[in-house]
Amino acid sequence: MSVLKSLSFVAVPKSNAGDPKLARRNKFIVQLMQQRELAADEGYTVKRQKWIKQEDGSRQLVDLPKRVKRWWRMDGAGGCYLILRYGNKIISPTPDKGAIAVGDRAMLGAVLDAVITAAKAGELDAAIETAKAEDKKPKRKAA
Numbered sequence: 001m002s003v004l005k006s007l008s009f010v011a012v013p014k015s016n017a018g019d020p021k022l023a024r025r026n027k028f029i030v031q032l033m034q035q036r037e038l039a040a041d042e043g044y045t046v047k048r049q050k051w052i053k054q055e056d057g058s059r060q061l062v063d064l065p066k067r068v069k070r071w072w073r074m075d076g077a078g079g080c081y082l083i084l085r086y087g088n089k090i091i092s093p094t095p096d097k098g099a100i101a102v103g104d105r106a107m108l109g110a111v112l113d114a115v116i117t118a119a120k121a122g123e124l125d126a127a128i129e130t131a132k133a134e135d136k137k138p139k140r141k142a143a
Helices: 022-041 104-120 125-135
Strands: 046-053 061-068 072-074 080-082 100-103
Touching: 022 104, 022 125, 072 104, 080 104, 100 125
Parallel strands: none
Antiparallel strands: 046 061, 072 080, 080 100
């Protein structure tokens, strides 16, 4: 008996790797995790790799720190507010409110965990899609 006849062949399943909605969701979740790390440690930095040209003409790959901006603000009364962003756009699940009231700064980690859970469940996909649509520039028509 042939070895190939003993195997079960099926159609190739469709991959989710090319789904732009999942890619945007995963990018947003990574940014939220960075905010959680920044909330726990103010000195937190993200490393990025860059090719640097040396004096002798060779190129070397080095790790450089990347600045992570805080997404939260404190008001005069000591309240903390979290502002969700996708790129440079503010996203909001509700159309009229752009910030999440955290209260005490110590609760920021728990609120970020709740937002991460919501993002993993896909609850913020529509808000991310709206922010992404605003980022696109209209194409110029040829004269």
